[in-house]
Amino acid sequence: MATPMVLAESVHKxxxxxxxxxxxxxxxxxREVTCIVGPSGSGKSTLLRCINHLEKIDAGRLSVDGxxxxxxxxxxxxxxxxxxxxCRKRAEIGMVFQRFNLFPHMxxxxxxxxxxxxxxxxxxxxxxxxxxxxxxxVGLADKVDVYPNQLSGGQQQRVAIARALAMxxxxxxxxxxxxxxxxxxxxxxxxxxxxxxxxxxxMIVVTHEMGFAREVGDSLVFMDGGVIVESGHxxxxxxxxxxxxxxxxLSKVL
Amino acid sequence: xxxxxxxxSDPAFPASSRRPDAIKAIPVRxxxxxxxxxxxxxxxxxxxxTFAAAPGLQWSVVGTFLFYPEILRGxxxxxxxxxxxxxxxxxxxxxxxxxxxxxxxxxxxxxxxxIWFFRGTPVLVQIFFWFEIGSILPYIHIxxxxxxxxxxxxxNQIVTPFLAAILGLGLNEAAYMSEIVRAGIISVDTGxxxxxxxxxxxxxxxxxxxxxxxxxRVIIPPTGNETISMLKTSSLAYIATVGELxxxxxxxxxxxxxxxxxxxxxxxxxxxxxxxxTFGQYYLERYFARGxxxxxxxxxxxxxxxxxxxxxxxxxxxxxxxxxxxxxxxERRL
Numbered sequence: 001m002a003t004p005m006v007l008a009e010s011v012h013k014x015x016x017x018x019x020x021x022x023x024x025x026x027x028x029x030x031r032e033v034t035c036i037v038g039p040s041g042s043g044k045s046t047l048l049r050c051i052n053h054l055e056k057i058d059a060g061r062l063s064v065d066g067x068x069x070x071x072x073x074x075x076x077x078x079x080x081x082x083x084x085x086x087c088r089k090r091a092e093i094g095m096v097f098q099r100f101n102l103f104p105h106m107x108x109x110x111x112x113x114x115x116x117x118x119x120x121x122x123x124x125x126x127x128x129x130x131x132x133x134x135x136x137x138v139g140l141a142d143k144v145d146v147y148p149n150q151l152s153g154g155q156q157q158r159v160a161i162a163r164a165l166a167m168x169x170x171x172x173x174x175x176x177x178x179x180x181x182x183x184x185x186x187x188x189x190x191x192x193x194x195x196x197x198x199x200x201x202x203m204i205v206v207t208h209e210m211g212f213a214r215e216v217g218d219s220l221v222f223m224d225g226g227v228i229v230e231s232g233h234x235x236x237x238x239x240x241x242x243x244x245x246x247x248x249x250l251s252k253v254l
Numbered sequence: 255x256x257x258x259x260x261x262x263s264d265p266a267f268p269a270s271s272r273r274p275d276a277i278k279a280i281p282v283r284x285x286x287x288x289x290x291x292x293x294x295x296x297x298x299x300x301x302x303x304t305f306a307a308a309p310g311l312q313w314s315v316v317g318t319f320l321f322y323p324e325i326l327r328g329x330x331x332x333x334x335x336x337x338x339x340x341x342x343x344x345x346x347x348x349x350x351x352x353x354x355x356x357x358x359x360x361x362x363x364x365x366x367x368x369i370w371f372f373r374g375t376p377v378l379v380q381i382f383f384w385f386e387i388g389s390i391l392p393y394i395h396i397x398x399x400x401x402x403x404x405x406x407x408x409x410n411q412i413v414t415p416f417l418a419a420i421l422g423l424g425l426n427e428a429a430y431m432s433e434i435v436r437a438g439i440i441s442v443d444t445g446x447x448x449x450x451x452x453x454x455x456x457x458x459x460x461x462x463x464x465x466x467x468x469x470x471r472v473i474i475p476p477t478g479n480e481t482i483s484m485l486k487t488s489s490l491a492y493i494a495t496v497g498e499l500x501x502x503x504x505x506x507x508x509x510x511x512x513x514x515x516x517x518x519x520x521x522x523x524x525x526x527x528x529x530x531x532t533f534g535q536y537y538l539e540r541y542f543a544r545g546x547x548x549x550x551x552x553x554x555x556x557x558x559x560x561x562x563x564x565x566x567x568x569x570x571x572x573x574x575x576x577x578x579x580x581x582x583x584x585e586r587r588l
Contacts, residue, residue: 052452054448054451054452083456083457084456087451087454087455087456088454089454090451090452090453090454091453091454092454093452094452095449095452097445097448097449097452099445101443101445101446101448101449102449103446103449103450103464103468104468105467105468105542114453114463115450115453115454115455118455118459118463119453119454119455119459120454160449163453164452164453167453167454
């Protein structure tokens with residue numbers, strides 16, 4: 001089997017005395033779409049943030065594409081990664097947020113071009129071309145010079161996806177990408193994500209969209225209280241949940 | 255987004271065919287507003303007349319000295335003092351603010367201590383301190399460690415009155431500016447930092463490209479305020495015998511005893527300078543509001559034109575105006 005894109009072994013994370021992740025084991029293979037569901041406060045977002053080096057884990061092992069997250073192993077000693085290395089690794093992972101977090105002082109195209117130019121130092125011309133084709137891909141070719149606050153939530157989220165893709169990441173993390181959207185705008189965003197999955201992008205999606213999870217997901221993970229309660233193929237988990245907590249959660253969201 | 259006013263309606267339903275005529279009602283009369291206006295105007299006129307027609311006041315002297323070369327030179331020095339002191343204040347203020355927010359406790363404590371000290375002592379005392387520093391530190395040694403390269407000068411040679419004033423005003427201003435900048439930085443949503451970090455941007459890059467440009471919207475209004483304040487505070491440099499506007503007018507009136515007349519001359523110049531700054535601040539704020547508000551407020555000139563030409567047009571003046579979509583870098587059409 002190839003190196004898993006994400007490998008978590010007994011991952012623990014505390015905020016002060018509150019233990020948010022209490023032993024997560026998870027394997028995500030390349031080109032696989034993993035959907036994570038669960039009640040709020042179950043640690044889903046924290047897990048994503050750990051994978052993207054936005055948080056440091058306290059115990060266990062977490063690696064992305066074969067490399068430890070936030071740490072470096074030399075011999076039998078573990079070293080903290082310096083900031084510059086952390087930034088380099090984050091640049092390889094795309095992340096999409098619930099609240100979009102577009103840069104409001106930049107146009108859609110400038111939002112997309114910022115990181116490839118400043119972080120990777122790519123030439124502006126090539127980046128602009130890629131930016132325009134990415135905006136076209138998410139269906140916003142006519143919004144190139146528009147500032148975020150003139151876009152609807154769904155349009156903003158699609159720009160945010162294009163912004164993450166512009167870095168040509170090997171892994172995309174979605175943190176409840178449709179939770180802040182009006183119901184009629186959710187479809188467009190999910191369409192873009194579906195297209196990404198079809199193109200073979202490795203994705204981890206924290207979501208409440210069970211339809212999307214069933215249709216696009218290769219595996220479904222149900223988290224509660226900082227642990228993975230149940231995981232498996234989406235159709236099986238949804239049709240035939242094994243645990244009481246999974247059953248009661250699914251009965252509420254379906 | 256090149257749609258103009260009136261574009262909020264659905265093109266499938268032309269607004270003109272459905273929208274009834276605007277209501278033409280006879281406005282409510284407000285007689286007491288007129289009474290209040292007359293009373294206030296009369297009182298103001300009386301006060302102004304009392305001073306303007308004061309028997310001892312020689313307006314001709316004001317006219318003579320308003321463009322007197324010495325006074326103009328004083329105006330120039332005041333502007334120099336203000337510009338340089340504000341430059342030091344802003345640059346040092348940004349550094350202190352970033353230090354204050356640093357994770358390093360020593361660095362942030364040093365910043366805290368600086369602000370505590372310079373905000374806690376009067377500027378006048380600080381200017382005087384730098385002016386008199388030669389009395390406790392007669393010589394300044396500047397050398398490169400571990401070499402014999404060394405330069406020695408007397409302090410009075412280096413710390414001229416002008417430099418003493420700059421140090422006093424600038425270092426004091428930095429303490430205030432750092433708090434303003436810090437407030438601006440804190441006001442930027444943490445999601446912005448996270449999104450930028452997730453894209454692989456380093457801390458410095460996040461601060462420079464994402465956080466500070468957005469913090470500017472919060473930073474600029476109080477900075478404009480500080481600049482206007484600095485223009486007037488710079489008059490304290492007279493204690494260090496710097497030939498700025500206040501010092502010059504005082505020198506002249508010491509000589510000819512036309513104290514009030516020269517104070518009026520100085521006041522006219524201070525007012526003129528602060529007015530220009532107020533105007534400049536407005537346009538600076540407009541620039542940094544891009545992307546933040548859908549519709550930029552009209553400039554004073556646009557507002558004036560609108561008042562002149564559209565005063566009786568309810569669509570142009572009143573609340574019926576549909577919010578036009580603001581296209582970036584494009585003048586709003588009237």
